[in-house]
């Protein structure tokens with residue numbers, strides 16, 4: 559079994575969840591990694607298509623691999639929401655630890671088809687890349703917004719059913735699954751996010767037979783998230799809250815010193831603020847910290 563999957567399954571057994579945090583640059587990577595190390599928990603660094611194009615696909619691999627080797631630490635690299643087979647193939651070839659094929663906006667059959675193709679390629683390539691798939695649309699962007707994304711599956715009638723999850727895993731052989739269970743990508747500006755369907759999570763985990771991943775972790779209440787972990791979520795994604803913390807810290811740095819030009823000076827606080835968000839989340843995901 560791949561290392562990343564092993565750690566997620568271990569977390570499930572302990573009743574905790576592995577944190578997945580997105581980065582756009584090396585500063586965010588340090589903010590996340592420093593805190594994960596402090597708590598000695600495995601961590602997944604995520605890069606969306608846009609984020610990895612910005613950093614460089616191969617450079618992402620080199621960065622995370624260097625951390626893993628230098629610190630002998632369970633830190634992994636995930637290709638977050640990827641919308642085509644070609645781009646999944648690219649990260650498998652580059653050596654990512656996992657990749658998400660996001661066919662949530664396709665029909666069920668089309669989603670099965672593209673996911674199966676990614677799983678088959680990942681196995682052929684040697685199995686070093688674990689494949690996660692998405693069922694149920696929960697919005698796309700990690701931003702702040704005033705209203706819920708249109709078409710997002712947040713109500714009881716719209717969320718993923720256990721039967722869908724079972725069928726999907728059976729037909730694709732996918733390693734991990736992100737069902738729609740009430741969260742949305744991004745964060746409501748007014749500090750309100752939809753409620754998680756805890757019973758559904760329990761039933762979906764049982765039916766799916768593979769670890770479940772929760773997306774849209776930003777903005778959900780700590781109690782909701784704890785209950786979701788308890789019910790069978792093995793990994794949780796956080797992105798928007800990190801982005802907000804990063805930006806605010808840089809704004810503050812410029813307010814305090816309008817003349818500063820050295821990035822390592824004005825971004826120092828941003829690394830720490832990213833770490834602060836990660837710390838809060840890890841405490842919730844691990845319960846015992």
Ligand SMILES: [Zn+2]
Nearest residue numbers: 743773774795
């Ligand atoms: Zn996501």
